[in-house]
Amino acid sequence: MFKKILAVSAMLFAFASFAAVDANKGTEAELDGLKGVGPAMSKRILDARKQGEFKDWPDLMQRVKGVKEKTAEKLSAEGLTVNGQSFGGAAAAAPKESKPSKAAKP
Template sequence: MRRRSLLTGFMCILAGHTRAQVKLLEANEASRAELESLPGLGPGLVEKLLNARALALFSDWADLLHRVRGIGPAKASKLSALGLRVNGTAYPE
């Protein structure tokens, strides 16, 4: 039983450590290289995001999803978990 609680404690510490390492990245300010560093954002999708952002900054996640073809709710949720923010806000679950 003690072994199990030690393992549980270790997993909690590890999970907390992993969350602490998430670097927040603002969609309205991030560079091409910063955006491409996120898993799931390749050069093509980053290009679409930058082109849409050049016309006007994103007001919120709904605006980003509407204007950037290829980013839907599932991808937005994943990117948000990786640290992407729109106006400082995480994707609403």
């Protein structure tokens, strides 16, 4: 019986350690628990969140000092999400503007 309780406890701990933390909902302790997020960064995230929830990763990167594309990739790999979304890289950070086609000229 003790072995079963120990096994279930170990599985719950493993599941909890891989759970994603949303930047809009995570507590200071949950944010600190992510590798790459220390007390200073979690405070910056929480302070920026007081102005309003993050819309997406580019919004978080703009409002939280020290979070750029490379850091966002690492944090996303560790389980940080924004509105449930993982970081999508450069394409998500800077949408491309469409150029008018040459055929459209009179």
